[in-house]
Amino acid sequence: GLGIKGSYDGKAYYVGNLKLMESNGLVMDQNLSKQAKELQSNGNTVVFFADESRILAVIAIADQIKRTSAMAIRQLQSLGIEVHMLTGDNWETAALVAKQVGLTKYKAEVMPSDKAEFVRQLQSEHKIVALVGDGINDSEALAQANVSIAMGKGSDIAIDVAKITLITSDLQSIPKALKLSRETVKTIRQNLFWAFVYNLIGIPLAAGAMYWYNGFLLDPMIAGAAMALSSVSVVTNSLRLKTLKL
Incomplete structure (x- = not known):
């Protein structure tokens, strides 16, 4: 949920999000910090690279949102389904994606265990919870949900845990x-x-x-x-x- 840590030639290196950097006491110069904030404000997922002493570089990754995603969300809402989005991305990216697909309920910077806890919270309110996921970090929440749906192009673990596996990655398959x-x-x-x-x-x-x-x-x-x-x-x-x- 945070990133990875490795070593080379006796030195430690980190690749991950800002929480990983902060938890290891790594600092970033002002120019790099400004660039990272600018990239995040544009809805990008920012990945940080660092050694033992400081943050060395950042890269921005952006997902292309399918045109059918917003339509799929509307179809689910028309069925009386309350739709939430849980993501490990930063709040800026989550807010932009939620706006584009017509969502008002979303959580960002969520750890895998937090997703499962959120499912349990909804279940404690006597709600039937269906969860859609495609990654290893979704497996715990998928196992907890009443109905678990894995995307066909997702990880093998997510597919093994899920009760339903969709062949395509098109979200319109969910209301269908x-x-x-x-x-x-x-x-x-x-x-x-x-x-x-x-x-x-x-x-x-x-x-x-x-x-x-x-x-x-x-x-x-x-x-x-x-x-x-x-x-x-x-x-x-x-x-x-x-x-x-x-």
């Missing part, structure tokens, strides 16, 4: 997956309901429940065919999901 899940649960309930009603009527008839009233007995072959028909109706109803427009 949720819609498919809801329709699947709806279909399962329909199948259970009709199977219950079918058996509630069919089993007494097959057992001769009407015999005492009017002498009616159901032919065993017809009863067997009716039972097979009930299975066919359940399968047919389930196959309707293949025609679902997402």
Whole structure:
């Protein structure tokens, strides 16, 4: 969550964010500090390079936000879903990205353990939490979430932990997956309901429940065919999901 530390020829070197530099007492000259702040204010992720005594250089990294991301956020919000963004990036970058995709709830400079704690906090409020992640640092939070979704191009650990893996990295796959899940649960309930009603009527008839009233007995072959028909109706109803427009 902070960066990495290594050694070469007996000297220690650091690559990471500003917190890593500050925790090791590393200082930065005014010109470099000014450049870093300017880069951050433009929404860049700033990575610092340092040796044992001082910060040597900074580089800026910027992610290209997909045009479909804002649309995906709006689709999720239209489903009544409360959307949060958790990132290890600085607050300036997080604020810029949140503004571009239409988010008002976000947290920046978040450690991996903080993500899992945030999920637990929402769960303590009796909320069902779905978490989308793609990196190793998301694995703890993914394991904690009620529904964990990994992006297909993410790390193997995130994919192993997640309950759902999306093939693409397009965020529009998320509302599609949720819609498919809801329709699947709806279909399962329909199948259970009709199977219950079918058996509630069919089993007494097959057992001769009407015999005492009017002498009616159901032919065993017809009863067997009716039972097979009930299975066919359940399968047919389930196959309707293949025609679902997402």
